[in-house]
Amino acid sequence: MTPLVELIAAILDLLAAVLFMGSGIGLVRLPDFYTRCHSPTKVVSLGFLLFTAAAALRHADSEHAGVLVRLALLLGLVFVTVPISAQMLMRAGIANDVPRHPGTRGEPSIEPLIEPDGQARR
Amino acid sequence: MVAVILSLVLVLLAFAAACATYRVVVGPHVLDRLLAVDKLSFMVMGYLVFELSVTGERLYTEAAIALGLFSFVLTSFLANYLTELGQR
Numbered sequence: 001m002t003p004l005v006e007l008i009a010a011i012l013d014l015l016a017a018v019l020f021m022g023s024g025i026g027l028v029r030l031p032d033f034y035t036r037c038h039s040p041t042k043v044v045s046l047g048f049l050l051f052t053a054a055a056a057l058r059h060a061d062s063e064h065a066g067v068l069v070r071l072a073l074l075l076g077l078v079f080v081t082v083p084i085s086a087q088m089l090m091r092a093g094i095a096n097d098v099p100r101h102p103g104t105r106g107e108p109s110i111e112p113l114i115e116p117d118g119q120a121r122r
Numbered sequence: 123m124v125a126v127i128l129s130l131v132l133v134l135l136a137f138a139a140a141c142a143t144y145r146v147v148v149g150p151h152v153l154d155r156l157l158a159v160d161k162l163s164f165m166v167m168g169y170l171v172f173e174l175s176v177t178g179e180r181l182y183t184e185a186a187i188a189l190g191l192f193s194f195v196l197t198s199f200l201a202n203y204l205t206e207l208g209q210r
Contacts, residue, residue, distance in 0.1 A: 003124075010127040013172060017134035027161060033154055036145070040161045044168075051168050051187055055175030067174070070183035074171065077187060078164070081194040084161055088201035092172030093153050096208035 009054040016050035019043050032101040033093050041086040048078045131172060139165050156200055163193035 026039030052075045059067045142165060145158035167186045174182035 006124055009175065010124045013131045013175070014127050016168065017131040018135065020138040020168055021134045023161065024138030027145045027158060028141045033151060037157055044161065044164045047169070048164070048168060048193050051171045051175070055171055058175045059178065067180055067183065070187065071171070074183060074187055074190065077190050078167070081190065082164070085197040085201070087195055089157050090207070092201040092204040092208065095205045096153065097153050098153060098179055
């Protein structure tokens with residue numbers, strides 16, 4: 001591993017850590033649940049992409065290629081599960097009437113989970 | 123140079139985890155705490171990937187994958203439970 005590759009990987013790691021720090025600040029400072037839900041969700045995916053890119057860059061010439069396969073699997077896992085869990089959390093927030101910031105415009109419009117005749121919707 | 127950057131990465135990740143822990147403790151609603159626990163587990167996963175890329179220990183990837191699966195199952199189960207509880 002040449003020093004240049006090492007430096008590039010370190011800078012990618014630093015960018016990813018700055019993104020993670022931004023997600024933490026958003027988690028603390030944003031005013032209501034829905035904005036707090038949106039901020040780390042977007043940032044964590046990109047931070048993970050950068051961390052994984054740095055790890056793949058450092059281990060590109062290693063003799064066991066299993067690390068790269070596992071890194072790709074991990075990246076796919078994160079990219080699939082992050083939006084799904086965020087959507088589930090926000091839907092639970094709307095269903096539980098979590099208070100919104102007074103500056104929010106519009107009304108939440110999700111389809112009701114329970115039909116008028118009482119049957120659960122699947 | 124590189125060593126300084128790598129230590130800075132650890133400091134920033136610790137700061138992010140401290141922010142998420144603050145939201146777990148203070149969060150006014152249960153869903154805030156659940157969201158913060160979810161994001162905290164993603165920060166730990168990022169730390170594991172970083173540790174893998176620095177040390178080259180391959181077990182960190184398995185740990186990160188298992189942690190991601192567990193956190194997804196926990197979050198989706200609790201969010202669905204709270205959704206049904208709120209619709210009732």
